[in-house]
Amino acid sequence: MPAKGLTVGVRHQPGAAIIDLAGEIDGFAEESLNMAYLEAEGATGKAILLNFAGVEYINSSGIALIVGLLTRARNSGRRLMACGLSEHYVEIFTITRLADFMAVFPDEASALAAVPQGVD
Amino acid sequence: MFGLPRLRRLLTDQYPDGAPPIAHLLDGLARFTGPAWEPEDDVTLVSLQRCPQPAPMTDPKEDGSDHATWRTLAAWSVASEPGNERLTMERVAEVVRGLNLPPKRVERLKTAVAEATLNAMEHGNRFQPHLPVDITVQASHDALAIRIKDCGGGPSGGAAEMPDIEAKLAGRQSPRGWGLFLIEQMVDETRVSADDHEHTLELIMRLGGDADAG
Numbered sequence: 001m002p003a004k005g006l007t008v009g010v011r012h013q014p015g016a017a018i019i020d021l022a023g024e025i026d027g028f029a030e031e032s033l034n035m036a037y038l039e040a041e042g043a044t045g046k047a048i049l050l051n052f053a054g055v056e057y058i059n060s061s062g063i064a065l066i067v068g069l070l071t072r073a074r075n076s077g078r079r080l081m082a083c084g085l086s087e088h089y090v091e092i093f094t095i096t097r098l099a100d101f102m103a104v105f106p107d108e109a110s111a112l113a114a115v116p117q118g119v120d
Numbered sequence: 121m122f123g124l125p126r127l128r129r130l131l132t133d134q135y136p137d138g139a140p141p142i143a144h145l146l147d148g149l150a151r152f153t154g155p156a157w158e159p160e161d162d163v164t165l166v167s168l169q170r171c172p173q174p175a176p177m178t179d180p181k182e183d184g185s186d187h188a189t190w191r192t193l194a195a196w197s198v199a200s201e202p203g204n205e206r207l208t209m210e211r212v213a214e215v216v217r218g219l220n221l222p223p224k225r226v227e228r229l230k231t232a233v234a235e236a237t238l239n240a241m242e243h244g245n246r247f248q249p250h251l252p253v254d255i256t257v258q259a260s261h262d263a264l265a266i267r268i269k270d271c272g273g274g275p276s277g278g279a280a281e282m283p284d285i286e287a288k289l290a291g292r293q294s295p296r297g298w299g300l301f302l303i304e305q306m307v308d309e310t311r312v313s314a315d316d317h318e319h320t321l322e323l324i325m326r327l328g329g330d331a332d333a334g
Contacts (some may be wrong), residue, residue, distance in 0.1 A: 017187050024206075059231075059235065059299075060298035062295065064295040073243070087224070088224070088228070092302070095305050097285040
């Protein structure tokens, strides 16, 4: 099975930068994930939304990368959120307690609805 | 948090034959909390079910007692190359398809298998491609056993540190170290055996009844 890797894209919405993720989040995803986060961090909004709708696989190394992003967000006073996780990965986020520190929403619309508008 | 993995480890400790495990568990809890602990408002009750021995760690062909009970569904090897953990988890899912596990249990099994295979390739075989990871899938009427063996024999490195998200976010603990924790959370039981040449992790998932409810 050839590795699919991680594809990332960054979009900007009022009050939030959205990082669209597709593929696999494992140890190989570090560079692309960090680059995307850096771009999102450059936006003026205080919230960064990780959109996992296209993600098929997250392993323990991927969880560690997400912990790293969460640490960066907290240190800079940003709000890191997640949406689009499958039921299984919502369970993983709950078990690891990631969900205690980053709000998890079923989809992008519900996540953006929780972002205060006009906070650019 | 005391946590389910810690509870499982306490239950698999060696204590005097026939002695009830309750005292051992309470001792473990007392060691964890220390003397000045006061209960918080969030208390979780755990019910423990004593089950028959689910699977032999020894090869059934050598064991001589369980031939009729356990059947090998598949056995194969993969090279210690990144990405083969995904191949392994997909193949295990394919092998167990006929057992009609609920989708949620299949997803848990896939995560446990992928993490166990990754550990075997990384920590056991140091990602040396010529060293194989051997996978065996067995089933009985009420349990599934996946055995994952690497070439990392020798003394154990000691108990893995329990991942603590708050410590990780505060920089007191590495962001890594989730693998074994995830494995233990995803399946019903894990067993480890090792000698000078090999290390084997066995994942047990019970079939049917309440175990398959989700």
